[in-house]
Amino acid sequence: MKRIFALLISVILLASAAACSEGSTDGGSGAGDGSNIGAGSGGIKSPADFAGKKIAVQDETTADESIALMIDDGMDIDVFRYPQVINCFDDLKIGRVDAVYVDSVVAAFYTTGSTEYQRVWLSDEAEPLGICLDKNSENLLAAIEAAVDTLYYNGEMANISRKHFGEDLTAGLRNVTSEPVIPPVSDDDLRTPGVFSVGADIGYPPMEYYDRDGTTPIGFDIDVGKAIADLLGLEHKVIDTAWDGIFDSVERGDFDCIMSSVSITVPRQQRHLLTQPYVANALCIVVKN
Numbered sequence: 591m592k593r594i595f596a597l598l599i600s601v602i603l604l605a606s607a608a609a610c611s612e613g614s615t616d617g618g619s620g621a622g623d624g625s626n627i628g629a630g631s632g633g634i635k636s637p638a639d640f641a642g643k644k645i646a647v648q649d650e651t652t653a654d655e656s657i658a659l660m661i662d663d664g665m666d667i668d669v670f671r672y673p674q675v676i677n678c679f680d681d682l683k684i685g686r687v688d689a690v691y692v693d694s695v696v697a698a699f700y701t702t703g704s705t706e707y708q709r710v711w712l713s714d715e716a717e718p719l720g721i722c723l724d725k726n727s728e729n730l731l732a733a734i735e736a737a738v739d740t741l742y743y744n745g746e747m748a749n750i751s752r753k754h755f756g757e758d759l760t761a762g763l764r765n766v767t768s769e770p771v772i773p774p775v776s777d778d779d780l781r782t783p784g785v786f787s788v789g790a791d792i793g794y795p796p797m798e799y800y801d802r803d804g805t806t807p808i809g810f811d812i813d814v815g816k817a818i819a820d821l822l823g824l825e826h827k828v829i830d831t832a833w834d835g836i837f838d839s840v841e842r843g844d845f846d847c848i849m850s851s852v853s854i855t856v857p858r859q860q861r862h863l864l865t866q867p868y869v870a871n872a873l874c875i876v877v878k879n
Contacts, residue, residue, distance in 0.1 A: 632688045632689070632877065634688060634689050634710060634711075634875060634877055635710055635711060636710075636711045636875070637656075637657075637660065637691070637711065637875070640657070640660065640665060640667045640689075640691075641665050641666050641667065642666060642667075642668075643667065643668065643688040643689065644668045644670060644686070644687040644688045644689075645657060645667055645668070645669055645670065645687060645688065645689050645690070645691050646669075646670045646671075646672060646677075646678035646679075646681055646682060646687040646689070646690045646691070647669060647670070647671055647672070647678065647690070647691050647692070648671070648672055648673070648674065648675045648677075648678060648692070648794075649671045649672060649673055650833060650834065651692075651693075652693070652717065652853065652873060653691040653692055653693070653873055654671060656691070656873060657669055657691055670686070670687050674793040674794070675690075675692060675696055675793070675794055675795070676793060676795065676799075678690045678692065679700055679707075679876075682707070682876070682877070682878060683706070683878070685878070688877065689710075689875050689876065689877045690875070690876045690877075691873065691874075691875055692873070692874065692875075692876060693851070693871050693872070693873065693874070694709075694712060694713075694871055694872045694873070694874045695754075695755060695759065695796065695797060695810070695851070695869070695871050696794065696795065696796070696797070697709050697874045697876050698755045698756055698757075698796065699754070699755075699795045699796035700795075700876060701876060702755075702756045704879075705879060706878060706879055707876050707877070707878060707879065708876070708877060708878075708879050709874050709875065709876050710875050710876070710877055711874055711875040712872060712873075712874040713872040713873040713874065714872075715872060715873075716870040716871060716872045717853050717854075717870065717871050717872065718763070718853070718854045718867030718869075718870055718871075719851055719852055719853060719854065719867060719868065719869050719870070719871055720852055720853075720854045720864040720865045720866065720867055720868065721734055721738075721847050721848065721849050721852070721864065721865040721868065722837070722840060722847060722848040722852045722858065722862050722863070722864050723840065723846065723847045723848075723862060723863040723864075724840050724841050724843065724862065724863065725861070725862060725863055727779070727846070727847070727863055728863065729773070729775070729776070729779045730775060730779045730780070730846060730847070731863045731865065732773050733772055733773050733774070733775045733779075733822055734818060734822075734847065734865060735865055735866065736770045736771065736772040736773060737770075737772055737817075737818040737821040737822060738764070738814075738818065738865060738866075738868050739764060739766045739770040740766075740769070740770050740772065740821055741814070741817055741818070741821075742760070742763075742764045742766040743766040743768070743769055743770060744769075746817055747760045747814070747817075747868070748760060748761065750810060750813045750814055750817065751810065751869065753810075753813070754796040754797075754809065754810040754813070755796065755810070759869050759870055759871075760868060760869050760870070763866075763867045763868065763869070763870060764866065764867075764868070772821060772822065775822050775823075775824065779846075780824070780846055781843055781844070781845055781846050782827075784824060784825055785824060785825045785826075785827050786815070786818065786819040786822060786824040786825065786826050786827065786846060787827045787828075787829055787845040787846045787847075788811075788815045788826070788827065788828050788829065788845060788846065788847055788848070788849045789829050789831045789836050789839055789840055789844065789845040789847070789848045789849075789850065790807070790811060790812070790828055790829070790830065790831065790836075790848070790849055790850040791830070791831060791832060791833040791836060791850045792807055792828070792830045794809075794850070794851060795809060796809050796810055797809050797810050797811050797850070797851045798810075798811045798812055798828075798849075798850055798851070807828045807830070810869070811849040811850060811851065812828060812849075814849065814868065815828065815849045827845075829844065829845045831844070831845075831850075833850070836848055836850060837858075837861070837862065840862070841862075851871070852864070853871075854867060
């Protein structure tokens with residue numbers, strides 16, 4: 591996930607252990623599988639219990655930034671950072687770490703219907719995710735926004751969310767009461783004529799990852815991108831791009847947009863164009879049963 595409210599979360603966590611524990615008892619107001627919140631293992635019930643524990647995070651994410659701020663404020667945490675979130679869960683499975691600090695959309699993928707993992711805490715603070723484009727892509731942005739509104743209007747966005755998360759994490763983000771009119775997209779608006787090309791850091795289930803064949807991209811963002819392309823009358827193409835270079839790549843025109851769990855932040859809005867939110871996310875903790 592990809593940074594927005596880590597500072598706020600960390601201030602809340604370190605200000606009061608009680609505030610930290612609050613999200614673990616009622617399921618919070620963020621995203622994820624609310625039916626699978628438990629008491630935790632190893633005494634971990636909230637981030638207030640991270641002291642002295644081995645906690646896995648994906649590098650360069652909101653969880654990573656949040657836990658770094660906890661350490662800066664004096665909490666002794668043994669942090670295991672990984673390039674991809676699947677590595678976090680691999681080490682949780684074999685007991686190398688005590689918990690994974692991660693996005694709720696990812697936690698839903700690993701905990702829904704699972705007897706191996708459980709979510710023990712969910713932040714009450716949710717973050718919005720958007721689609722990111724180069725600053726010079728105003729025409730394409732307008733078409734994408736109208737296409738996303740159409741997916742809200744016809745119910746397809748909710749269907750895609752339930753498919754990947756087990757619940758509708760898009761509800762309430764957009765209020766679309768009439769069928770949108772999608773403006774036409776010209777070849778001049780696209781990197782490749784007739785193709786809606788999307789950059790994604792594939793390896794972040796259930797948002798964007800490879801199917802069992804190891805070559806077919808699947809996930810929430812993949813399905814939403816395909817639905818947008820269909821509405822625009824374009825071919826859908828996903829370009830796997832490492833997170834640390836993905837924003838430079840969209841500026842160079844390597845692809846038309848980024849759909850890869852992009853948090854909407856002020857610095858990104860200053861540098862790029864971002865759509866209105868199309869899904870919400872929150873931090874949470876996953877442990878082994």
